[in-house]
Amino acid sequence: MELYPSIEKSTVQEIKKFQEEKLRELLIYLEGNSPFYQRLFKESNIGIADIRSLEDLQKIPTTTKNDLQQYNHDFFCITNDKIVDYSTTSGTLGDPVTFGLSDNDLERLAYNEAISFACAGIQKGDVVQMITTIDKRFMAGLAYFLGLRKMGASVVRMGPGIPELQWDSIFRYKPKYLITVPSFLLKMIDYAEKNGLDYKNSSVYGAVCIGESIKNQDFTDNILSQKIKEKWNIKLFSTYASTEMSTAFTECEFQIGGHHHPELIITEILDDDGNPVKEDESGELTITTLGVEAIPLLRFKTGDIVKAHYEPCLCGRNTMRLGPVIGRKQQMIKYKGTTLYPPAMNDILNDFATISCYQIVIQSNEIGLDEIIIKVSTEREDENFVNEIRDHFRAKLRVSPKIEIWDFDVLSKVVHHPNSRKPITFIDLR
Known part of the structure; x- marks a missing residue:
């Protein structure tokens, strides 16, 4: 052929x-x-x-x-x-x-x-x-x-x-x-x-x-x-x-x-x-x-x-x-006046060698605005590290999301779900 x-x-x-x-x-x-x-x-x-x-x-x-x-x-x-x-x-x-x-x-x-x-x-x-x-x-x-x-x-x-x-x-x-x-x-x-x-x-x-x-x-x-x-x-x-x-x-x-x-x-x-x-x-x-x-x-x-x-x-x-x-049209996020798509956030999280697993969660807060929560598991569980991630987001995307540290075993089960064909690194709860 x-x-x-x-x-x-x-x-x-x-x-x-x-x-x-x-x-x-x-x-x-x-x-x-x-x-x-x-x-x-x-x-x-x-x-x-x-x-x-x-x-x-x-x-x-x-x-x-x-x-x-x-x-x-x-x-x-x-x-x-x-x-x-x-x-x-x-x-x-x-x-x-x-x-x-x-x-x-x-x-x-x-x-x-x-x-x-x-x-x-x-x-x-x-x-x-x-x-x-x-x-x-x-x-x-x-x-x-x-x-x-x-x-x-x-x-x-x-x-x-x-x-x-x-x-x-x-x-x-x-x-x-x-x-x-x-x-x-x-x-x-x-x-x-x-x-x-x-x-x-x-x-x-x-x-x-x-x-x-x-x-x-x-x-x-x-x-x-x-x-x-x-x-x-x-x-x-x-x-x-x-x-x-x-x-x-x-x-x-x-x-x-x-x-x-x-x-x-x-x-x-x-x-x-x-x-x-x-x-x-x-x-x-x-x-x-x-x-x-x-x-x-x-x-x-x-x-x-x-x-x-x-x-x-x-x-x-x-x-x-x-x-x-x-990005996907339906996954567009309006966050404090900035338009974002998940791939841009993936890039920032992939930048950290010490992050072993992550998931981005978007939800609406009580006044109907988009809120970003980043769940990460890492060997470095100190406050400095959370600030480093936040600074990196500010520098690259001009936004400062909420960062949560999670246990690797718990988070990786959610991200690498047996029924999913690809890692679930993004969840939209809006």
Whole structure:
């Protein structure tokens, strides 16, 4: 299979023309098969023949996570006997949503991951260790496996956690790449150091990092990836995806944002009023899936605030690139006149080597204002340390949250919950 699709090297005009053709096919498919979009077109008086260009998408109302939760069943375009896999969203915000996938959808998912991993440099014959769950209705784990299989890589399905087993597997099967939540790499390094393992000379060349950001907005390494690379000189690749999109944006070797796959998804970046933002501004990523059979989505607002980059990449692709997620729209915090997102606070807490575990809790106080409580566990339980954290917050974000010291055993059970796919470092009680 072609792991460097020609459409990605096409001109911007050719990509647009290609996407407009795919959009027309999608609109015909939705009008014929999707109870939700049939109703939407009817209620909004939309004649699909009037939607000819990508700009015409503006005439169609957006779809939200709320619609998916409320009318989950109406989004299905195929009958139950055509569904070969059931996945659910991770439910970061509210109830998880069910996604069925047809045989073709799984094929599309495999293609998406194969070209994404190829983008990050994984090749046929490479050994890849998956430090992610493939069960619990998790689409991503299955997608990684299918994509690696499609591209002819060898997979070691380790699943999350247990550094001892991960190292055993690394020394035994000599993987070149890991797929993991980046903060777990720090746990692996810590285990290797305490147990005298020669991890710096292992077979691992790079890691594809999921679920947490490893870059600043200017594509420099953030604190988390600096901490990993200080100890272990491996390549870290960002990837961004979601169940709803069934599509990934993964970095190439030049590491300046996740490349868009135009044959799989149409992207828009919208401001609070639903208008496209200017080229250098951030906004909410809104997507239209292409080639999905079971639950195609049209103008779905992902809730993620991102910035797009359009200048051609040195790798030869002319596709748009997405920068690191700035934050989730619903997790925006207004604190004493300052607008904040959790990733900025994660960066500050990751800066402290002595913090072994943390959780950020947002709640409303009695007068309805946002209040931030930072729970940390640390070996340094003195008042000076609490002040140091507070000063660091003041210097970087101009806010001074409430800091609470917690026992590691208690806090780590809450953060690394067995039913969660990623560490729960943020809780919104508003």
